Amino acid sequence: MPLIAFAILVALLAIGLTLNPRLVPSPLIGKPAPEFELPLLLKQGRFSNKDLIGHVTLLNVWASWCFACRQEHETVKALGRSGVRIIGLNYKDEPEDAKQWLARLGNPYQFIAADRSGRIAIDWGVYGAPETFLIDKSGIIRHKVIGPLSDKGNFDALMAVMDSLK
Amino acid sequence: MMSSLTLAAPIETFKFDSPETEKVFHKLSEELRCLVCQNQNIAESNADLAKDLRLEIYTMLSDGKSEDEIVDFMVQRYGDYVLYRPPFKPMTWLLWFGPAIVFAFGLVYVVRFMKAQSSKTQVESLSDEDIKRIKNLHAEQGNK
Numbered sequence: 290m291p292l293i294a295f296a297i298l299v300a301l302l303a304i305g306l307t308l309n310p311r312l313v314p315s316p317l318i319g320k321p322a323p324e325f326e327l328p329l330l331l332k333q334g335r336f337s338n339k340d341l342i343g344h345v346t347l348l349n350v351w352a353s354w355c356f357a358c359r360q361e362h363e364t365v366k367a368l369g370r371s372g373v374r375i376i377g378l379n380y381k382d383e384p385e386d387a388k389q390w391l392a393r394l395g396n397p398y399q400f401i402a403a404d405r406s407g408r409i410a411i412d413w414g415v416y417g418a419p420e421t422f423l424i425d426k427s428g429i430i431r432h433k434v435i436g437p438l439s440d441k442g443n444f445d446a447l448m449a450v451m452d453s454l455k
Numbered sequence: 456m457m458s459s460l461t462l463a464a465p466i467e468t469f470k471f472d473s474p475e476t477e478k479v480f481h482k483l484s485e486e487l488r489c490l491v492c493q494n495q496n497i498a499e500s501n502a503d504l505a506k507d508l509r510l511e512i513y514t515m516l517s518d519g520k521s522e523d524e525i526v527d528f529m530v531q532r533y534g535d536y537v538l539y540r541p542p543f544k545p546m547t548w549l550l551w552f553g554p555a556i557v558f559a560f561g562l563v564y565v566v567r568f569m570k571a572q573s574s575k576t577q578v579e580s581l582s583d584e585d586i587k588r589i590k591n592l593h594a595e596q597g598n599k
Contacts, residue, residue, distance in 0.1 A: 290564065310493060316534040407507050414532040416490035416504055
């Protein structure tokens with residue numbers, strides 16, 4: 290009996306070790322994208338949640354100061370080349386730093402909305418870049434990736450949800 | 456550099472309309488988890504996001520938002536995980552009752568164990584058979 294109890298405890302702790310406490314499920318999944326309007330980083334004009342309607346979109350939260358964003362950047366570019374519409378949310382960044390970063394590493398984004406204060410990111414429940422939201426044609430958030438997209442698990446999970454949107 | 460050694464909660468100097476509002480501010484920032492450094496609350500954390508959320512709480516309080524409204528605001532964005540005191544709902548029943556269940560199992564086990572101990576038959580006198588066996592032992596030793 291004590292042995293069984295011990296075995297159960299070990300099993301539970303083992304499961305606990307495989308879970309990542311940084312992955313906090315987003316309550317926004319299945320809900321419409323939060324309302325926002327932000328200036329664009331590279332062009333004149335603004336980007337709002339209304340501009341998300343009508344396309345399947347990846348909203349990628351990134352910053353030039355974010356190391357893991359650089360790590361995932363090749364994957365983001367590859368996704369962009371494959372025809373996915375990618376919108377950048379430049380998070381708490383200096384516009385000049387962000388522009389230099391893009392000039393050096395390439396720009397996969399159709400538009401980049403600049404959230405300098407990070408206030409809009411709070412509405413999206415962002416707690417660390419990179420984070421990526423998959424938004425369907427009607428503007429509903431379908432999936433959230435926390436951490437780099439280049440991570441195989443993250444990538445596969447995203448693709449699976451994308452398949453289901455067809 | 457020396458000043459960085461002093462341990463102080465990184466609370467900005469916010470001005471409050473009333474001591475009550477200030478109390479609510481401190482209560483909220485202590486009950487909400489910082490998602491960047493997950494073992495700290497928003498009041499303790501130096502993380503940039505915690506700073507932003509403190510400002511957000513302050514702004515909402517200044518706009519006359521209630522404590523519940525602010526908690527709802529946080530939960531809608533970051534989920535129940537942002538609360539150090541999880542809400543009571545079917546999803547969290549195991550969390551709330553888990554310790555009691557484990558305790559109940561332990562109690563049942565202890566009671567059973569104690570019963571088993573006390574119901575063990577005690578030997579109070581030797582039977583004729585026992586005495587014969589002991590005598591045999593003596594006899595064998597004597598033979599050697």
